[in-house]
Amino acid sequence: MSKDIAQAPSHLDELEAESIHIFREVAASFRRPVMLYSIGKDSSVLLHLLRKAFHPAKPPFPLLHVDTTWKFREMIAFRDRVAADGDVEVLVHINQDGVRQGISPLTHGATVHTDIMKTQGLKQALDKYQFDAAIGGARRDEEKSRAKERVFSFRNAQHRWDPKHQRPEFWHTYNTQIRKGESVRVFPLSNWTEMDVWQYIRREAIPVVPLYFAKPRPVVARDGALIMVDDERFTLREGEQVETRMVRFRTLGCYPLTGAVESGAATLDEIIQEMADSRSSERQGRVIDHDPTASMERKKQEGYF
Amino acid sequence: MGAANANRTGQGLLRFITCGSVDDGKSTLLGRLLYDAGMVPEDQLAALRRDSQRLHADAGDALDFALLTDGLDAEREQGITIDVAYRYFHTARRHFIVADCPGHEQYTRNMATGASNAELAVVLVDARKGLLPQTRRHSYICSLLGIRQVVLAVNKMDLVGCDERVYREIADAYRTLARTLGIAKVDCLPVIAPGGDNVGTRSARLSWYQGPTLLELLEAADATPARAADFRMPVQWVNRPDQGFRGYAGTICGGRVAKGDEVVVQPGVQRACIERIVTADGDLQDAGEGQAVTLCLDRELDASRGDVIADALRPAPVADQFACHVVWLGDNALLPNRTYWLKIGARTVNARVMSIKHKVDVNTQAKLAARHLELNEVGSCTIGLDEAIAFEPYATNRTLGGFILIDRQSNATVACGMLDFALTRSANVHWQHVDVDKSVRGAGMGQRPLCLWFTGLSGAGKSTIANLVEKRLHTLGHHTYLLDGDNVRHGINKDLGFTPEDRVENIRRIGEVAHLMVDAGLIVLVSAISPYRSERRSVRELFDEGEFVEVFVDTPLAECEQRDPKGLYRKARAGEIRNFTGIDAPYEAPEAPEVHLHTAGDRAERLAEQLTEQLLERFVAPADDGDSVA
Numbered sequence: 034m035s036k037d038i039a040q041a042p043s044h045l046d047e048l049e050a051e052s053i054h055i056f057r058e059v060a061a062s063f064r065r066p067v068m069l070y071s072i073g074k075d076s077s078v079l080l081h082l083l084r085k086a087f088h089p090a091k092p093p094f095p096l097l098h099v100d101t102t103w104k105f106r107e108m109i110a111f112r113d114r115v116a117a118d119g120d121v122e123v124l125v126h127i128n129q130d131g132v133r134q135g136i137s138p139l140t141h142g143a144t145v146h147t148d149i150m151k152t153q154g155l156k157q158a159l160d161k162y163q164f165d166a167a168i169g170g171a172r173r174d175e176e177k178s179r180a181k182e183r184v185f186s187f188r189n190a191q192h193r194w195d196p197k198h199q200r201p202e203f204w205h206t207y208n209t210q211i212r213k214g215e216s217v218r219v220f221p222l223s224n225w226t227e228m229d230v231w232q233y234i235r236r237e238a239i240p241v242v243p244l245y246f247a248k249p250r251p252v253v254a255r256d257g258a259l260i261m262v263d264d265e266r267f268t269l270r271e272g273e274q275v276e277t278r279m280v281r282f283r284t285l286g287c288y289p290l291t292g293a294v295e296s297g298a299a300t301l302d303e304i305i306q307e308m309a310d311s312r313s314s315e316r317q318g319r320v321i322d323h324d325p326t327a328s329m330e331r332k333k334q335e336g337y338f
Numbered sequence: 339m340g341a342a343n344a345n346r347t348g349q350g351l352l353r354f355i356t357c358g359s360v361d362d363g364k365s366t367l368l369g370r371l372l373y374d375a376g377m378v379p380e381d382q383l384a385a386l387r388r389d390s391q392r393l394h395a396d397a398g399d400a401l402d403f404a405l406l407t408d409g410l411d412a413e414r415e416q417g418i419t420i421d422v423a424y425r426y427f428h429t430a431r432r433h434f435i436v437a438d439c440p441g442h443e444q445y446t447r448n449m450a451t452g453a454s455n456a457e458l459a460v461v462l463v464d465a466r467k468g469l470l471p472q473t474r475r476h477s478y479i480c481s482l483l484g485i486r487q488v489v490l491a492v493n494k495m496d497l498v499g500c501d502e503r504v505y506r507e508i509a510d511a512y513r514t515l516a517r518t519l520g521i522a523k524v525d526c527l528p529v530i531a532p533g534g535d536n537v538g539t540r541s542a543r544l545s546w547y548q549g550p551t552l553l554e555l556l557e558a559a560d561a562t563p564a565r566a567a568d569f570r571m572p573v574q575w576v577n578r579p580d581q582g583f584r585g586y587a588g589t590i591c592g593g594r595v596a597k598g599d600e601v602v603v604q605p606g607v608q609r610a611c612i613e614r615i616v617t618a619d620g621d622l623q624d625a626g627e628g629q630a631v632t633l634c635l636d637r638e639l640d641a642s643r644g645d646v647i648a649d650a651l652r653p654a655p656v657a658d659q660f661a662c663h664v665v666w667l668g669d670n671a672l673l674p675n676r677t678y679w680l681k682i683g684a685r686t687v688n689a690r691v692m693s694i695k696h697k698v699d700v701n702t703q704a705k706l707a708a709r710h711l712e713l714n715e716v717g718s719c720t721i722g723l724d725e726a727i728a729f730e731p732y733a734t735n736r737t738l739g740g741f742i743l744i745d746r747q748s749n750a751t752v753a754c755g756m757l758d759f760a761l762t763r764s765a766n767v768h769w770q771h772v773d774v775d776k777s778v779r780g781a782g783m784g785q786r787p788l789c790l791w792f793t794g795l796s797g798a799g800k801s802t803i804a805n806l807v808e809k810r811l812h813t814l815g816h817h818t819y820l821l822d823g824d825n826v827r828h829g830i831n832k833d834l835g836f837t838p839e840d841r842v843e844n845i846r847r848i849g850e851v852a853h854l855m856v857d858a859g860l861i862v863l864v865s866a867i868s869p870y871r872s873e874r875r876s877v878r879e880l881f882d883e884g885e886f887v888e889v890f891v892d893t894p895l896a897e898c899e900q901r902d903p904k905g906l907y908r909k910a911r912a913g914e915i916r917n918f919t920g921i922d923a924p925y926e927a928p929e930a931p932e933v934h935l936h937t938a939g940d941r942a943e944r945l946a947e948q949l950t951e952q953l954l955e956r957f958v959a960p961a962d963d964g965d966s967v968a
């Protein structure tokens with residue numbers, strides 16, 4: 034027995050059951066669902082729950098990765114291993130318009146890059162495959178403005194989120210009715226915290242990208258964040274130098290936009306311990322959130338998760 | 339052994355809701371609770387220190403804990419709906435999910451949302467003000483949504499000199515109130531939110547209070563109060579990867595089930611035994627409420643999404659008419675007799691509120707007469723479904739007793755409701771089978787029965803055209819009947835006026851009469867304004883495929899007003915008639931009528947001629963099955 038049941042707090046069972054219920058509701062209610070797969074820890078948990086919800090059948094819908102072309106190389110390798118497992122189809126979409134324009138977070142900045150490669154890319158993919166339900170890994174504890182997000186979040190035919198017309202949700206009885214062209218975003222991990230995610234990963238022995246574990250890595254201190262030099266596209270500014278530091282990541286995204294934290298936590302137990310002691314919140318590492326022109330509400334209205 | 343089978347020790351998750359009026363100190367208390375539970379990370383604490391000093395320069399180093407949870411002012415400015423916000427925290431002993439409802443106008447809706455998943459409510463009162471009408475309202479909504487435990491926190495005790503007598507009076511008054519609302523368990527305590535007194539730690543200022551702190555009460559609260567223990571599971575999804583496996587996936591919403599147990603698939607009566615309880619972590623011997631499992635039965639039977647698998651010895655009651663309570667959330671009022679979708683468990687059926695017995699004043703619980711329910715109103719109603727369902731009273735099972743209503747035009751969630759009990763009359767009236775049916779009767783008359791439904795503004799030409807069409811059909815030897823909306827109002831509908839709720843009922847009755855006549859084999863022509871899409875759709879659904887032909891008599895309002903054959907537009911413009919369609923009542927044009935007649939610039943005779951040709955060709959006498967009928 035590899036799982037550490039003695040340590041498993043029973044609230045994880047409740048969260049797991051609630052998420053499985055949501056997955057099944059999506060499968061039963063929508064024509065063409067998809068699970069958005071961002072390769073991070075939340076996506077790893079989502080994938081695990083997706084498999085559990087439909088066991089012994091294979092997952093009844095595919096995964097979609099919107100590749101901004103600036104993800105960490107280790108993330109892409111991890112994604113490709115998941116695809117090789119064979120039980121679930123992994124679709125990859127890249128916004129080719131953005132590639133042609135040469136959009137880069139280094140030259141265009143976080144906001145433009147994220148909008149074109151991520152938000153627009155996602156819309157393109159949803160339109161291309163005609164998905165009517167897109168499952169994502171967002172949690173309400175991530176950020177104040179998410180605290181009131183619905184589990185089933187309605188989007189109009191232009192993928193826009195209308196904060197004034199959100200459907201109230203009662204019990205676990207979700208309103209899944211939509212018209213042609215409209216869609217929903219579904220968040221099965223709504224009620225999970227970052228700590229729940231890590232404890233569940235430990236309990237269930239779920240594989241995650243190694244970047245979450247501390248290791249000596251080449252980093253540059255830039256704008257108050259530690260940015261990892263992941264490939265040759267990263268060019269140094271004057272006065273900057275690459276140093277090797279013991280770091281890990283709390284969230285994963287595009288490497289030039291994702292700050293590392295100095296840490297010695299190299300195992301799941303150490304990560305959980307570090308979090309229990311830690312005194313800073315998860316999104317600190319996200320460069321994109323510090324961009325003052327890009328409030329989360331606005332990004333959400335525009336179709337970003 | 340798999341995780342799902344792990345021993346459920348410990349306290350489990352507690353979901354609770356916080357209620358208070360503006361400025362009672364709810365945000366401060368919640369912020370303090372998070373802080374005392376050690377949930378405020380250093381970067382947030384630094385921000386809090388900064389913001390507190392900026393906003394309250396005179397308050398020294400005191401922290402304003404309300405800033406931790408507020409965050410909603412910004413949204414208010416942006417015009418974003420303020421509703422339920424969820425927060426998460428844990429102590430060494432337990433995990434918590436708090437539903438925080440800061441709305442004011444939308445308070446009923448928001449509280450009902452938050453309370454629907456909560457087992458406990460923390461009700462806050464300001465010691466200086468004591469119980470307010472809002473306290474009563476909050477407690478009523480909690481009890482309506484099934485919360486049976488309340489913690490009453492009497493806040494701002496410092497502002498009443500930490501006087502025990504003040505606290506006692508408020509606590510006693512609240513216990514009395516709670517009893518009248520059916521709230522079984524009440525714990526009271528005095529607190530001072532900013533200082534954290536009796537929040538996470540005991541208070542020296544309030545040393546006369548010897549009981550547990552707020553955190554201790556929450557840690558000890560019962561998260562799964564005893565409910566009816568009979569096994570129930572709504573089928574969410576039929577899992578059929580291949581011929582060899584067929585499992586019914588769902589979340590158990592009552593009782594326990596074990597391998598070998600006999601179960602019944604409801605609302606039907608087919609029985610089977612549990613062969614396997616499948617999870618991804620391996621099969622289980624037994625499983626209980628809250629677990630998401632997949633059940634395999636020992637024989638093939640016909641179960642699908644929305645059915646309920648229940649203990650065969652103690653099955654759930656089955657009915658199609660109920661007494662219930664409804665919280666209305668729609669921008670448009672609830673109209674009795676309009677058809678909505680009702681979703682309960684995994685099942686979605688058509689439903690109509692048959693009558694509003696009374697509405698309930700949420701502040702006083704007084705019963706008031708009502709013909710419709712507006713946004714945020716609560717009503718005691720009877721509701722009828724077009725299919726029977728397995729259910730439980732809400733008080734014993736939230737999943738099988740709680741439902742939402744969905745508007746069939748807008749898809750909006752327009753109500754949440756709680757089933758109280760089944761009306762026995764539904765169970766005793768059965769559908770009588772008859773041998774001579776519609777097709778036999780129709781064949782006897784040499785025609786296919788049909789309903790031609792003319793809709794359009796007053797004066798659009800519905801009656802004129804319908805009349806001409808009937809004459810033509812009659813000449814051709816068809817058996818017809820023309821139901822004119824105006825004429826019907828002299829008889830079967832003479833008790834109805836022109837309010838929205840009466841218009842709904844008017845069309846429902848005309849639809850039912852037309853349906854009977856079609857059943858009798860006739861070609862029925864209905865001429866009625868029938869302004870609402872929703873009701874036209876309900877009427878359509880009474881008929882079989884191809885039997886209902888919606889004819890939109892499309893005449894611009896200006897043209898109708900100019901014709902004004904009965905002088906009604908003139909009166910409506912003069913304010914002598916109210917609720918006149920097109921003037922001060924809406925007309926919702928058909929989106930996809932079978933026939934769309936533009937009348938402007940054409941004579942009624944010609945239109946009727948063309949229409950009759952079309953009808954004969956497309957609907958009345960299709961060539962191929964005409965042979966078999968005759």
Ligand SMILES: Nc1nc2c(ncn2[C@@H]2O[C@H](COP(=O)(O)OP(=O)(O)O)[C@@H](O)[C@H]2O)c(=O)[nH]1
Binds near residue numbers: 363531
């Ligand atoms: N003296 C005193 N002031 C309090 C107490 N609790 C809250 N307050 C103050 O009452 C005001 C309203 O508090 P807030 O938490 O924003 O109320 P809310 O509208 O219920 O969320 C603020 O100025 C708080 O600092 C208390 O126990 N004692």
